[in-house]
Amino acid sequence: MGPSGPCAIDAAMAKVVFPDHLLQHTGGERELDVVAANFRELLAVLESKWPGTAEVFAKCAVAIDDQIYQDAFLEPLQPHSEVFFMQRIEGG
Amino acid sequence: MAEAVDYKVVGTRPIRPDGVDKVTGRAQYGADLNLPNMLYGKVLRSPHAHAKIKSVDVSKALAMDGVYAAVSGADFPTAAHGDIGGEGGGDVADVAKNVMARDKVLYHGHAVAAVAATSQSIADAALAAIDVEYDVLTPVLDVDEAMADDAPLLDENCFTANLPEKPDKPSNIAAVMQLARGNVEEGFEAADVIVEGDYNIPMAHQGYIEPHACTATINEAGQATVWCCTQGHFEFRSMTAKLLGMEIADLKFIASEIGGGFGGKTVVYLEPLAVLLSKQSGRPVKMMMTREDVFRATGPTSGTHCKVKVGAKKDGTLTAATAWLAYEAGAFAGAPMGPGAMCVFAPYELENFHIEAFDVLVNKPKVAAYRAPGAPQAAHAIEVALDDLARQLDMDPIDLRLKNAVSEGTQASYGPKFPRIGFKECLEAAKAHPNYTKPLPEGAGRGVAAGFWFNVGMQSSAEVHINENGSVIVVEGNPDIGGSRASMCIMAAETLGVEYDSVRALVGDTESTGFSNVTGGSRTTFATGMAVIEACEDIIAQCKARAAATWGVDEDQVEWEDGQAVPAPGVNADVKPLSLADIAASAHKTGGPLLGRASLNAQGAGASFAVNICDLQVDAETGKVDVLGFTAVQDAGRAIHPDYVEGQMQGGASQGLGWALNEEYIFDKNGVMENAGFLDYRIPVASDLPMIDCEIVEVPNPSHPYGVRGVGETPIVAPLAAAANAVRDATGVRVNDLPLSPPRLLDAIDSAE
Numbered sequence: 001m002g003p004s005g006p007c008a009i010d011a012a013m014a015k016v017v018f019p020d021h022l023l024q025h026t027g028g029e030r031e032l033d034v035v036a037a038n039f040r041e042l043l044a045v046l047e048s049k050w051p052g053t054a055e056v057f058a059k060c061a062v063a064i065d066d067q068i069y070q071d072a073f074l075e076p077l078q079p080h081s082e083v084f085f086m087q088r089i090e091g092g
Numbered sequence: 093m094a095e096a097v098d099y100k101v102v103g104t105r106p107i108r109p110d111g112v113d114k115v116t117g118r119a120q121y122g123a124d125l126n127l128p129n130m131l132y133g134k135v136l137r138s139p140h141a142h143a144k145i146k147s148v149d150v151s152k153a154l155a156m157d158g159v160y161a162a163v164s165g166a167d168f169p170t171a172a173h174g175d176i177g178g179e180g181g182g183d184v185a186d187v188a189k190n191v192m193a194r195d196k197v198l199y200h201g202h203a204v205a206a207v208a209a210t211s212q213s214i215a216d217a218a219l220a221a222i223d224v225e226y227d228v229l230t231p232v233l234d235v236d237e238a239m240a241d242d243a244p245l246l247d248e249n250c251f252t253a254n255l256p257e258k259p260d261k262p263s264n265i266a267a268v269m270q271l272a273r274g275n276v277e278e279g280f281e282a283a284d285v286i287v288e289g290d291y292n293i294p295m296a297h298q299g300y301i302e303p304h305a306c307t308a309t310i311n312e313a314g315q316a317t318v319w320c321c322t323q324g325h326f327e328f329r330s331m332t333a334k335l336l337g338m339e340i341a342d343l344k345f346i347a348s349e350i351g352g353g354f355g356g357k358t359v360v361y362l363e364p365l366a367v368l369l370s371k372q373s374g375r376p377v378k379m380m381m382t383r384e385d386v387f388r389a390t391g392p393t394s395g396t397h398c399k400v401k402v403g404a405k406k407d408g409t410l411t412a413a414t415a416w417l418a419y420e421a422g423a424f425a426g427a428p429m430g431p432g433a434m435c436v437f438a439p440y441e442l443e444n445f446h447i448e449a450f451d452v453l454v455n456k457p458k459v460a461a462y463r464a465p466g467a468p469q470a471a472h473a474i475e476v477a478l479d480d481l482a483r484q485l486d487m488d489p490i491d492l493r494l495k496n497a498v499s500e501g502t503q504a505s506y507g508p509k510f511p512r513i514g515f516k517e518c519l520e521a522a523k524a525h526p527n528y529t530k531p532l533p534e535g536a537g538r539g540v541a542a543g544f545w546f547n548v549g550m551q552s553s554a555e556v557h558i559n560e561n562g563s564v565i566v567v568e569g570n571p572d573i574g575g576s577r578a579s580m581c582i583m584a585a586e587t588l589g590v591e592y593d594s595v596r597a598l599v600g601d602t603e604s605t606g607f608s609n610v611t612g613g614s615r616t617t618f619a620t621g622m623a624v625i626e627a628c629e630d631i632i633a634q635c636k637a638r639a640a641a642t643w644g645v646d647e648d649q650v651e652w653e654d655g656q657a658v659p660a661p662g663v664n665a666d667v668k669p670l671s672l673a674d675i676a677a678s679a680h681k682t683g684g685p686l687l688g689r690a691s692l693n694a695q696g697a698g699a700s701f702a703v704n705i706c707d708l709q710v711d712a713e714t715g716k717v718d719v720l721g722f723t724a725v726q727d728a729g730r731a732i733h734p735d736y737v738e739g740q741m742q743g744g745a746s747q748g749l750g751w752a753l754n755e756e757y758i759f760d761k762n763g764v765m766e767n768a769g770f771l772d773y774r775i776p777v778a779s780d781l782p783m784i785d786c787e788i789v790e791v792p793n794p795s796h797p798y799g800v801r802g803v804g805e806t807p808i809v810a811p812l813a814a815a816a817n818a819v820r821d822a823t824g825v826r827v828n829d830l831p832l833s834p835p836r837l838l839d840a841i842d843s844a845e
Binding site for chain 1: 175254255256257267268269270271272298353354355356358428430431434461462463464465506507508509510511545546547548549550612613614615693695696697795804805
């Protein structure tokens with residue numbers, strides 16, 4: 001499944017946003033519209049677009065529709081979901 | 093504010109179950125275990141802050157009577173690069189070198205060898221017999237100095253991470269991070285008032301009462317048991333396995349009682365050494381740090397240099413802000429600059445901002461987590477700048493913050509929109525608090541500041557055993573630092589519908605309960621609490637099934653109410669309700685003992701905000717600060733045990749005030765810490781502080797069954813700036829650097845006159 005191919009249905013795309021420190025892995029792209037049913041599929045899309053990056057993205061925390069996940073994998077994505085990659089959060 | 097929920101046990105204040113053993117001395121801490129034929133392990137530490145190790149010779153030490161083992165870096169397997177896992181752990185190879193130096197020492201106090209002997213005095217003599225040859229190098233001791241192009245390098249293989257292209261030469265800047273939105277130039281052009289500041293804060297230590305300690309024993313089959321004080325025995329097991337090349341299943345870790353951690357006991361220092369010394373000697377080995385060891389060789393929090401610029405309209409609306417945040421990592425990469433960058437503007441709505449943060453190597457101990465790691469330093473910068481802004485705008489400092497406060501739906505500076513949060517509720521509670529308008533003594537000052545922390549979930553496991561009389565045993569995998577046993581008992585009692593006194597909680601070892609991440613990140617009451625609640629729900633489901641079987645009805649015809657199984661409404665069954673005790677008493681007839689369990693990776697941690705009010709007075713002749721009053725307001729989501737929540741708020745405030753007023757690592761020009769003891773490293777004692785007033789705000793976290801947000805991190809974020817702003821109010825002099833110690837304040841007051 002391509003991230004934004006001609007067959008993609010705009011209305012069913014999730015918006016993915018990358019922070020500055022990940023732009024080295026995305027060729028400078030800050031935002032991407034992606035068709036994916038869950039976070040696992042999103043990672044596959046990113047790996048296919050930017051080979052070798054799956055491990056980098058999988059190690060990030062991610063906010064899906066305002067909910068922060070430290071270890072996202074199977075979380076579903078909705079049409080128009082907003083996905084923000086973030087640095088992992090720890091604590092004392 | 094808080095929603096009215098009719099809880100019976102949640103929100104009560106029962107006496108802590110661990111209290112009697114702690115006040116009578118029965119509680120077993122890290123150094124309290126003694127085993128037959130036990131040896132004492134000790135560490136030889138580097139006298140230099142930066143040097144190449146030319147050779148280490150332990151042969152003379154090994155030849156001494158009473159010495160059974162001596163190891164140095166050469167005795168450890170070579171650690172490959174990779175994530176060590178756990179809280180703030182970092183790279184495996186770096187942690188390995190921090191535990192025992194290999195080719196270089198990178199801070200004064202860095203471990204270079206270790207011995208095990210029959211007595212502590214023989215171990216000391218053995219350390220003195222070890223020959224180490226060094227090639228001494230120039231130390232890099234200051235974050236600005238370390239970032240300079242011509243700075244001596246700690247690591248020739250350190251290339252700044254997160255840049256668009258890999259740099260062509262190494263640097264002490266291990267990583268950078270940027271966050272930005274909007275157009276900063278246009279934002280500042282739209283401002284009526286602009287303030288900026290430059291803020292330095294030195295390294296500070298968590299100052300936990302109990303020094304690190306452990307005892308390890310390994311048998312001939314290679315199976316080891318380690319007793320230690322730790323915030324996470326499962327992660328200590330994993331780290332030790334990786335550093336020693338051992339199979340995880342051959343390591344059993346037992347967590348002792350713990351005398352404080354605050355993030356500092358999330359990484360290993362002694363444990364791998366004790367296992368290796370035990371393996372070499374064939375005897376149990378106990379290792380204990382002195383307070384001096386703790387200061388010189390464990391992880392404090394970063395010293396920082398921060399610059400902040402903020403613009404606002406005349407009505408207080410923020411138009412733009414920039415932050416430049418440089419964090420000392422110590423000897424190895426991994427300063428908390430990321431959380432600092434994500435926290436600095438998090439409480440405020442900003443259309444235009446730019447944040448740059450740096451993770452910088454210096455010849456000081458490798459930093460470790462400390463409550464809300466990275467946030468207090470960044471918050472100090474922005475909250476002092478906002479105080480200056482409020483003064484220029486002649487605006488109440490709480491009103492300025494209310495004008496710009498984030499709320500549900502605001503796009504956070506770190507990315508997503510905020511779900512339900514309680515920042516405005518905290519600001520309003522602070523403004524309405526009588527302490528905010530209470531008259532000040534002449535010459536005293538009042539300061540206000542806000543703080544934010546994300547909180548986290550992560551993995552937790554729990555089991556719930558029902559005894560034959562219906563009493564309840566909860567087994568958790570998290571060392572109890574902030575009162576988790578009491579909180580787990582409360583949540584179990586509430587969920588099962590039984591009395592608090594019928595529930596006991598214990599911390600299982602790594603072989604007797606499921607994996608749990610560390611006790612840290614304000615996650616235990618939230619995440620492990622969720623596991624306990626799920627395990628109790630598992631028990632309830634089993635009880636309903638057994639009641640249904642007993643009554644000869646379907647399971648969906650049974651409900652659980654007030655701790656007993658009852659027929660569902662409309663079910664025509666002439667039966668007597670069955671309590672947990674009834675079902676437990678007949679469990680041998682209905683399927684055997686009742687055991688509930690749950691394991692999860694908790695999501696949905698709720699962000700927590702705080703607002704602090706600090707009243708203090710400065711002696712103009714000595715520069716000494718007397719804290720007259722301190723009010724901590726914080727959103728706990730839901731306070732499961734309000735005493736413990738207030739304890740966290742008071743503890744964080746005390747530590748933050750110590751950091752603000754006196755605490756600092758003082759190094760000489762060679763990188764030797766000059767104040768490695770509590771006489772010279774001045775943490776506040778009871779007589780230094782007033783009773784800290786607490787107001788718990790409760791805006792429940794919708795992702796937790798009882799609304800818990802987690803409370804341990806946020807309380808330390810605001811006190812640094814609250815104290816600095818109070819000093820400004822009292823003296824009329826703005827001092828940007830911390831600590832606000834007598835010599836610094838006296839100098840500032842004298843300079844202003």
